[in-house]
Amino acid sequence: MRTHPGWFDWVRRPLFTVLAFVVLVVYAFFLLPSKDLAPPFWFYFSISLFILLVLGYSGNILADRDKPEFLKMTIALLLIAVLCWLFYRYSGAQWGRLREFFFNWEKLEGNWWILRNGLGVTLMLAAISAVGSVLVGLLVAILRAYNSPTLNLFLKAYVDIFRSIPMIVIMVVLFFALPYAGISLGSILSTVVALSLGYGAYAAESIRAGIESVHSGQIEAARSLGLSRWRTIHKIILPQAIPVVIPPLTGNLVAMLKDTAVASVVAAPELLKRARELYTSKTNPTPLVAAALIYLAVLIPLVRAVNMLENRLKK
């Protein structure tokens, strides 16, 4: 077994780390082309080489098990800063313009309530569709647990069809096409029905997987005691399946909450739709940025919660 350092080991020494850093700084100040002078080859070659060197340098440190974590964190933040700086320097963007178009909060003054109402509609759509999709999923999964070949054919068809059609297509068909058949659902109802049916198909699959994870001996024991199929499902299978199913179901619900934004194409007055209205009336994209930040603020905690649920179940 070789225990002496390999030929590449010098790249792990602190001296190399420091020297390479100095080299990169020098490169940044003296070798990077100015953005006004742009002879095509040298311009792109020099920037590409610089980015490659920076990535290689940070990768070399981040992948090194023996380097301290604080150094890695510093390098990671520096890397992000350098990439932002490169983007800023060569994209032609200017702070003033960035602020004016993306973070022009004055434009939103007095209009925050519109976004707040939009968020309210988004959350309402999500809540109703969450209940709807879980009910649909539960019904389909329970019916599938009866293992009737005829029934299964139709249930499988439903699940496959709704997992195959894009959500936006379901909504558009419900909202724009159905009225020609004399059925006008309106934008809110179209959205709720589309989300419930679409995500009901996913919920059905998740719940079915949970039901199938219950050991077959459990079912045999229940049936041999004289419990009917329904009582076996209700008293034995579901209590054991539900804890298994909750993390994937919550995951589905998060995805569904995001998909409420699709409802803006059928004019449901939810967050994205209201933000787009403001964007048009103010001729400024700040409301869109605000909407994105609001989605983030709502969804990041939810995504973390799903993650925690999954971890707790693994124990």
Next chain:
Amino acid sequence: MNAIDKSEKMIEVVDLHKRFKDLHVLRGISTAVTRSEVVAIMGPSGSGKSTFLRCLNRLEEPSSGHIYIEGVDIMAPYIDINKVRTEIGMVFQSFNLFPHLTAIENIKLAPMNVRKISAQEATQRGMALLEKVELKDKAEVYPDQLSGGQQQRVAIARALAMQPQIMFFDEPTSALDPEMIGEVLDVMRAMAQEGMTMMIVSHEMGFIREAADRILFLDGGLIVEEGTPDQIFSDSQHPRTQEFLSRIL
């Protein structure tokens, strides 16, 4: 009920067949079990012992043949099989206790939901049964905190809670550590003495010799030999039985 009529037929099986696709597992089994009789089913693995037992309460759907439980043809169309199953307690090799319920809840579940007795009465009966299997102090414990032998005794109490006329045991001690086999067999022995009609798939020779009235020896999906334990163990006639016994004795 009148005095026990020991000649009353509890189970009658006529020409029972079971096929799994191309596999012909049971190839025409006919036998009868009378009240209070303890019947042991033996045979090499793959001989169809478990399948036979599981067909008798239709946990496996028989392919053809007739099964009469207390005179009722359970193969008749539209029969309420759940009703039949309440008369037959079943104990499994892997216990199959419900892991989300405590011992006493495991026992109460079927009497409350199927027999529709009150929670109070179910608890009373359940505690009496737990006392019988000597696990009264484990009533509020979940199955995963019980040893294998304790779980199997709770499983027996759970089956008895329905007050069945017949008990089936499908290799009840095969999944147990050796030191726990005795406690389960003690419970079964007591049940046999109380006059329970029992069918037991097992290879516990000592237990069968002393508790069983009759042994069915299965091979290749047929009863190749049957008789009292004495006849089978010391004077078996069929070469397959002799070969099997010589290997496990």
